[in-house]
Amino acid sequence: xxxxxxxxxxxxxxxxxxxxxxxxxxxxxxxxxxxxxxxxxxxxxxxxxxxxxxxxxxxxxxxxxxxxxxxxxxxxxxxxxxxxxxxxxxxxxxxxxxxxxxxxxxxxxxxxxxxxxxxxxxxxxxxxxxxxxxxx
Numbered sequence: 088x089x090x091x092x093x094x095x096x097x098x099x100x101x102x103x104x105x106x107x108x109x110x111x112x113x114x115x116x117x118x119x120x121x122x123x124x125x126x127x128x129x130x131x132x133x134x135x136x137x138x139x140x141x142x143x144x145x146x147x148x149x150x151x152x153x154x155x156x157x158x159x160x161x162x163x164x165x166x167x168x169x170x171x172x173x174x175x176x177x178x179x180x181x182x183x184x185x186x187x188x189x190x191x192x193x194x195x196x197x198x199x200x201x202x203x204x205x206x207x208x209x210x211x212x213x214x215x216x217x218x219x220x221x222x223x
Contacts, residue, residue, distance in 0.1 A: 156184035
């Protein structure tokens with residue numbers, strides 16, 4: 088898929104350094120080497136690149152090897168937010184997970200992202216549980 092200035096790619100090349108840079112730009116605290124460690128375990132990912140090749144959006148699709156896919160690490164570079172890029176990468180991830188035979192796509196998010204995931208991306212609310220594993 089291509090928009091005016093952004094090209095989406097399923098399982099497109101993305102280096103660990105690019106993921107670190109995007110995470111930092113997004114305000115996150117990256118773990119260098121993370122992408123190199125987990126990439127082979129993912130069902131896939133969606134990259135969004137500007138016409139200059141800059142990585143401006145990303146989402147990773149983890150899975151259980153069967154019918155369940157998990158959307159994680161959705162990021163859009165702040166300079167490119169509010170243009171529909173985040174919605175586009177999520178929708179592409181959903182399409183690709185469906186094409187791979189997954190029946191369900193899950194996503195966890197903070198309350199301030201509820202409108203994005205539920206209204207813009209078409210997820211519906213569900214009950215879930217959470218254990219913070221680093222709590223004593």
